[in-house]
Amino acid sequence: MTQTGRPHTTVLLPEAVQALVTQEDGLYVDGTFGRGGHTRALLAALSPRARVVAFDRDPEAIAAAAAIDDGRFSICHASFGAMREELAARGVERVQGVLLDLGVSSPQIDTPERGFSFRFDAPLDMRMDTTRGETAADFLARADERHIAQVIRDYGEERFALQIAKAVVARRQGGDPLRTTGELSALVARAVKTREPGQDPATRTFQALRIFVNAELEALEQGLSAALQLLAPGGRLVVISFHSLEDRIVKNFITRESREEFDRRAPMAPPQALKLKAIARVKPGDEELRANPRARSAVMRVAERTEVPA
Structure with missing residues (x-):
C-alpha cells in the first residue's frame, strides 16, 4: 500500500508475462522492479531452473525486494540503462527476455515527500534515486x-x-x-x-x-540498446510506456532494428539481417481501465530477437 492507502496495481500484468516468457527455464530481466508485481508474476510462470534479475534506481524499491524469498531472484540498485555492464559483471552474456515498465510508479507518486505529485505540498525532489x-x-x-x-x-x-x-x-x-x-x-x-x-x-x-x-529518455535509449545486445535469438523485448515521448522512442527503435540495412559503400553486398521482429502493440482492456484509471495511457510493445549471424 502507498501512504495514501491506495494499492499499487501493476499495469498489463498477465499480458506482459505471457508476451515475455518463451522459455520457462530461461533468464529474464525485469528492468523496472518497482514493487515487484511483474517480477512475482514472472517467477510464478517460470521453472525452478529459471532466473530473474531485476533493476531499480529507487532505494525504496530495493528495500521492497527483500520481501521476495526466492533463490531464482536477485536485484541490482542501478538503472536498466546499465543492465549490460551489471549482468556482464555477474557472468551473464545472454538473456531470454527483457521487460521495461517505464515512468514513475504509483508508490512514488503517492508518497508526498518524493515530490513527484502536485496533489501534495512537499519538497520539490523528483529523483528516482534519492541517494544521488x-x-x-x-x-x-x-x-x-x-x-x-x-x-x-x-x-x-x-x-x-x-x-x-x-x-x-x-x-x-x-x-x-x-x-x-x-x-x-x-x-x-x-x-x-x-x-x-x-x-x-x-x-x-x-x-x-x-x-x-532522472534522464529517463537517455536511460531508455541505453536500455533498449543493451537489451538488443543481450537478447538470445527468439528472446523477447517487452516495453510498457505511458506517454508519447517514451512510446515514440520505443516504436522508432523497434522499427529501425526491424529493417534490413544496405551498405551504400558496397551496393552488391547482401543486406545486414534485421535484428528484431515486431510482434504486437497492446493496450489495456476495458476491464483493466475500469479497475485502474492510471492504465489509460499505457501502451505495450513487443518485439522478438531474430537469429544472430554467425
Missing part, C-alpha cells in the same frame, strides 16, 4: 530561463513553457526560489492560461521536470 543527483528544486534554482523553457517544452510538450520559465526565474530573482511542489503548481497555474478539460495546469511541467531530473 540534482533535485528538481536545485535545477530550477540554477538554470537560466532558456534551459528551463527547453526542458518544459521538450519533455512536457508544454506550449506555455517560456511563460513558466520566465515566472520561475522572476521569482528566483526576487529572492524566493521554488522549493515545494505546491509553490511550483501555483506558479504554473498562474502562467498557463488554458488547459485541456480535466487536466491540471501543472501536469506537463511536472512530467517534464521528472523526466529531465
